[in-house]
Amino acid sequence: MIYFNQSTLLNTLPKQFFAALTKKAAQYINAGHDVINLGQGNPDQPTPQHIVDSLKEAADQPAFHRYPPFQGQLFLKEAAAQFYKREYDVDLDPETEIAILFGGKAGLVELPMCLMDAGDYMLVPDPGYPDYWSGAAMAGALMDYMPLTVENHFLPDYDAIEKERLDRAKLMLLNYPNNPTGAQANSAFFEQTVELAKKHNICIVHDFAYGGVGFDGHKPPSFLQAEGAKEIGVEVYTLSKTYNMAGWRVGFVAGNKSVISAINLLQDHLYVSLFSAVQQAAAVALTGPQDCVQELSAMYERRRNVFIDACKKIGWNVTAPAGSFFAWLPVPAPYTSVEFSDMLLEKAHVVAAPGIGFGTYGEGYVRVGLLTxxxxxxxxxxxxxxxxxxxxKNIKK
Incomplete structure (x- = not known):
């Protein structure tokens, strides 16, 4: 057999962090251990039944067996616009300000390729979702990291970024509620972001994957609610978390018309959109009963409270996340995040994701998913x- 070398592009891609984590956990599972896997972000609840039923009905429609429109069904874009108006009072033009995605991850990886040339700079959070790095690698872009620290509530400190770095940046990635830290951003932060982006001509890409998961009575705000947000950026929304549709691979990006046009152009060369029956089910999810969303968020809040209470009872000084379904936990001295994670797997058969896998400033933490x-x-x-x-210390909340 001839061995064909991989392209330079493939050899420059970052290693898939979660694939390695899954492989490590599988070794203990295959050895017969009872492993509690809290290391991944895969929702453990089923998709609400009314959404599943809508897919079944739609799959029977012969018209949906044909290729869908290249840029997706207008009815799904209209549903997304209705969703944003209902949930956030944001007006969107379905035809020019919304693009359908094969899940939010696809959009996050594709957007740098749409907007950046080799050698351009993009500002990315550290720690952050590792697939942000994949988008940069595919675009040949250079990453400029914005530290997220507990002292600044895991928000980037814009005052600490030099003017030269801001002037050279073409794109900035943000993500609130945040993966991995569970931090939340408020409207004032997004307004500050819009002002900064306008001043330095930076396109903002806000990853709103956990927009449906807020705690303590606080609804996570949308970046697009900030005045002028559509002028300088977009928001990526996925149905994976809000509606437990992770395996369905459906999402959308909304906002700036020029960015929407760019991603539609790229996707015209990659796909012929999603199976129309999935698009129909997604439209039902966005416009149908929302009780399932409130129930899901309440379930994660109960899990969070139980988990954090248990941690405090063993003397672990932890902080409860404000959103998402992740907890960001400090590693005890003298361990690194990898050493601590390896020990948890080896001796307690518990999987936690080492913080270093999310960036340099992730060192000193592990991420736990509240997904059991x-x-x-x-x-x-x-x-x-x-x-x-x-x-x-027998500490009780």
């Missing part, structure tokens, strides 16, 4: 507690 039932979350913490790494 409350009893298993408590059991995971109890297993960790038995390792004797924390002083049991």
């Amino acid at each position: 039932d409350e009893h298993r979350l408590v059991e995971a913490v109890e297993r960790i507690g038995r390792l004797g790494l924390f002083i049991d």
